[in-house]
Amino acid sequence: LQLKLAGPGAAAGQLEGYASTFGGEPDSYGDIIAPGAFSKTLSAHKAAGTMPVMLWAHDMKAPIGRWLEMKEDARGLFVSGQLNLQTDRGKEAHEHLKAGDVGGFSIGYRVPDGGSTYNRDGTTTLNEVDLAEVSVVSIPANRNARVTAVKTDGPTVLRSQAELEELLRKAGLPRGAAVKLAAGGFPALFAEPQPDQPPEIERFLARIKAATRELTKD
Numbered sequence: 113l114q115l116k117l118a119g120p121g122a123a124a125g126q127l128e129g130y131a132s133t134f135g136g137e138p139d140s141y142g143d144i145i146a147p148g149a150f151s152k153t154l155s156a157h158k159a160a161g162t163m164p165v166m167l168w169a170h171d172m173k174a175p176i177g178r179w180l181e182m183k184e185d186a187r188g189l190f191v192s193g194q195l196n197l198q199t200d201r202g203k204e205a206h207e208h209l210k211a212g213d214v215g216g217f218s219i220g221y222r223v224p225d226g227g228s229t230y231n232r233d234g235t236t237t238l239n240e241v242d243l244a245e246v247s248v249v250s251i252p253a254n255r256n257a258r259v260t261a262v263k264t265d266g267p268t269v270l271r272s273q274a275e276l277e278e279l280l281r282k283a284g285l286p287r288g289a290a291v292k293l294a295a296g297g298f299p300a301l302f303a304e305p306q307p308d309q310p311p312e313i314e315r316f317l318a319r320i321k322a323a324t325r326e327l328t329k330d
Contacts, residue, residue: 124197124206125177125194125195125196125197125202125206126192126193126194126195127192127193127194127195127209127248128190128191128192128193129190129191129217130187130188130189130190130191130217131182131188131189131190131191131217131218131219131246132145132150132188132189132217132219132254133145133187133188133189133254134146134147134149134186134187134188135147138235138236139253139254140253140254141253142234142235142236143235143236143237143238143253144231144235144236144237144238145188145189145237145238145241145254146237146238146239147184147186148184148239149227149238149239149240149241150182150184150189150241150243151184152240152242153221153241153242153243154182154183154184154243157182157243163178163179163180163182164179164182164220164243164244164245164246165178165179165244165245165246166178166179166193166195166245166246166247166248167220167245167246167247167248168201168205168247168248169218169247169248169249169250170218170220170245170247170249171247172245174201175196175201176195176196176199176201176202176205176248177193177194177195177196177202177205178193178194178196179191179192179193179246180192180193180194181193182243182246189219189243191217191246195209205248209248213250214248214249214250216248216249216250216251216252217246217247217248217249217252218246218247218249218252218253218254219241219243219245219246219247220243220244220245220246220247221241221242221243221244222241222242222244223238223240223241223242224240224242226240227239227240227241227242228240
């Protein structure tokens with residue numbers, strides 16, 4: 113079974129997630145990013161009309177797209193961008209992300225003078241960071257820096273009925289309806305209701321039937 117997962121108007125190759133998270137445990141280099149650490153560099157990029165670059169594994173010779181949005185929130189540095197699917201590197205990165213081969217972010221930066229604090233436990237708190245690039249990587253230094261969404265307009269193969277059930281439930285379908293639809297398609301949904309059928313399934317079927325009537329009107 114093949115389903116198109118992108119919503120209406122969604123561009124293939126869009127991705128988003130957290131390139132860095134604030135506080136918490138140190139990364140593999142012993143660094144902790146403080147809230148507000150990116151504020152100056154983001155303001156400078158905004159004023160210049162630029163963005164940190166999007167790279168594959170910090171390789172300056174391997175750009176894979178461009179970042180469209182970066183902002184700090186309570187969790188960390190949120191990023192949203194577009195892979196360049198007209199290039200080999202961009203297409204390869206897209207395929208790796210869709211397949212789940214990679215799913216991490218890592219940042220390339222410089223710490224200005226006075227921008228860090230050395231802690232007694234051996235860690236370093238970064239209070240100001242001059243951000244140069246954000247890379248898609250297989251093993252992020254900060255294990256919480258993860259890609260959270262990748263959009264595609266191509267078909268995704270579901271390998272089992274259980275995967276389809278999970279997808280339908282994530283889309284908001286009640287469990288009973290998801291099981292029926294995955295097992296027997298739309299005819300199964302419109303079969304005679306069972307005595308113990310939950311009311312939410314009845315409401316769902318009523319909406320489907322109403323929509324069908326609207327579509328078949330002359």
